[in-house]
Amino acid sequence: MDFSLLEEHRMLQETVRRFVKQELMPLEPLVLQRDTQGLTGEDLLPNDVEDRLHARAHEAGLGGLDVPEEFGGLNLGTLPKCLANEALHHTITPFTFPPDAPNLHMLMQTCTPEQREKYLLPYARGEQRSAIAISEPGAGSDPAGMQTTAVKKGDQWVINGRKIWISRAHVADFIIVMAVTDKGKGSRGGMTAFLVDKGTPGLVLQRQIPVIGSHAPWEVVFEDMTIPDSQVLGQLGHGFAPMQLRLTVRRLEIGSWCVGMAQRCLDMMVDYAKQRVTFGQRLADRQAIQWFIADSATDIHASRLMTYHGAWKFDNGEDVRQEASMLKVFATEMATRVADRAMQTHGGMGMSKELPLEFIYRRLRPMRIFEGPTEVHRWVIARSLLKD
Numbered sequence: 001m002d003f004s005l006l007e008e009h010r011m012l013q014e015t016v017r018r019f020v021k022q023e024l025m026p027l028e029p030l031v032l033q034r035d036t037q038g039l040t041g042e043d044l045l046p047n048d049v050e051d052r053l054h055a056r057a058h059e060a061g062l063g064g065l066d067v068p069e070e071f072g073g074l075n076l077g078t079l080p081k082c083l084a085n086e087a088l089h090h091t092i093t094p095f096t097f098p099p100d101a102p103n104l105h106m107l108m109q110t111c112t113p114e115q116r117e118k119y120l121l122p123y124a125r126g127e128q129r130s131a132i133a134i135s136e137p138g139a140g141s142d143p144a145g146m147q148t149t150a151v152k153k154g155d156q157w158v159i160n161g162r163k164i165w166i167s168r169a170h171v172a173d174f175i176i177v178m179a180v181t182d183k184g185k186g187s188r189g190g191m192t193a194f195l196v197d198k199g200t201p202g203l204v205l206q207r208q209i210p211v212i213g214s215h216a217p218w219e220v221v222f223e224d225m226t227i228p229d230s231q232v233l234g235q236l237g238h239g240f241a242p243m244q245l246r247l248t249v250r251r252l253e254i255g256s257w258c259v260g261m262a263q264r265c266l267d268m269m270v271d272y273a274k275q276r277v278t279f280g281q282r283l284a285d286r287q288a289i290q291w292f293i294a295d296s297a298t299d300i301h302a303s304r305l306m307t308y309h310g311a312w313k314f315d316n317g318e319d320v321r322q323e324a325s326m327l328k329v330f331a332t333e334m335a336t337r338v339a340d341r342a343m344q345t346h347g348g349m350g351m352s353k354e355l356p357l358e359f360i361y362r363r364l365r366p367m368r369i370f371e372g373p374t375e376v377h378r379w380v381i382a383r384s385l386l387k388d
């Protein structure tokens with residue numbers, strides 16, 4: 001067993017760390033200021049700053065990391081993408097190397113040659129943004145219970161229904177919409193994915209919902225939204241499996257986000273403990289704080305290994321659904337514990353919006369809900385172990 005990273009992976013890690021230090025860290029005061037003003041998501045950075053960052057990332061060759069060469073990417077795989085994500089999440093400045101979400105993996109499995117030209121290639125190049133609409137008011141953890149329907153009329157599909165909590169719906173050039181095409185079959189042959197372009201008549205962005213953290217997802221309604229048959233993504237009735245693949249990749253990525261955020265909290269805790277003196281002694285000399293630090297370092301180490309292992313296994317074509325569930329549970333809870341310890345160590349400053357800790361703590365909270373709540377993942381893990 002060899003735990004060392006390949007040279008090309010280490011070089012990528014170094015490049016991303018440099019990008020974070022030079023480009024993203026200096027923007028943190030601006031992000032904190034805009035967060036305090038109530039701005040969220042994409043608005044945490046002004047458009048011109050975001051454009052500049054994308055240009056710099058492009059210059060540094062930091063796009064399409066996990067995109068296969070045939071689609072114009074670097075073909076490095078999921079492990080390097082996780083390494084890059086870990087380094088990126090050292091900072092609270094929100095930035096993603098394109099493409100913006102693991103929808104790539106769903107598209108790669110399903111696109112027709114025409115869809116490849118229109119959606120996959122521009123998306124892989126970072127020229128288009130995407131969203132995915134699965135959750136509904138009555139079906140979140142259990143997407144098999146979704147009610148949105150797509151009915152074939154001639155060579156068109158008419159979609160009606162309501163989705164909720166859809167991240168980036170307002171900036172997406174296209175949304176992957178999951179809908180029921182055969183009620184009798186449900187998730188086993190009755191659920192289909194559709195590509196829906198921004199501005200399609202009948203696609204209504206109903207309201208943006210402010211939530212804890214830096215997200216503000218959307219409620220989206222489809223009112224007799226009519227799209228041509230060519231917008232079916234993948235095999236009719238079989239949208240569930242590619243959607244699950246996409247969720248699995250995101251769960252691995254969330255592991256790497258959590259490791260990056262927790263590492264930042266630990267670094268801040270270590271620095272502060274060495275400076276801050278109370279009752280004539282440094283915090284670093286107090287066992288209570290030493291244990292915070294030791295437990296956090298141990299937590300991070302375990303999550304990092306779980307992330308790298310899951311990503312490596314995925315890159316080797318193995319089924320990692322179980323590992324991804326374990327990681328999603330462990331890493332999100334781990335980072336919450338570490339952020340909490342860091343805030344406690346900083347005392348009043350830990351509560352303040354002048355330091356990134358409070359921002360990180362809020363950002364972590366919804367991660368125990370989206371891409372499947374913690375309890376559902378625990379249930380899934382146990383169910384597979386307990387089955388006869």
Ligand SMILES: Cc1cc2nc3c(=O)[nH]c(=O)nc-3n(C[C@H](O)[C@H](O)[C@H](O)COP(=O)(O)OP(=O)(O)OC[C@H]3O[C@@H](n4cnc5c(N)ncnc54)[C@H](O)[C@@H]3O)c2cc1C
Nearest residue numbers: 132133134135140141165166167215366370371372373375
């Ligand atoms: C910030 C944010 C962004 C999101 N982005 C997207 C997006 O882009 N696209 C999208 O489609 N969705 C998105 N979601 C939706 C998210 O995936 C769902 O909220 C999540 O799956 C939970 O569904 P629910 O809210 O309906 O909760 P429910 O399914 O009602 O569950 C409520 C709670 O019940 C418990 N529970 C449920 N089932 C079980 C079980 N089997 N065993 C034990 N306990 C259980 C859990 O504690 C769970 O938190 C987002 C959500 C948030 C908060």
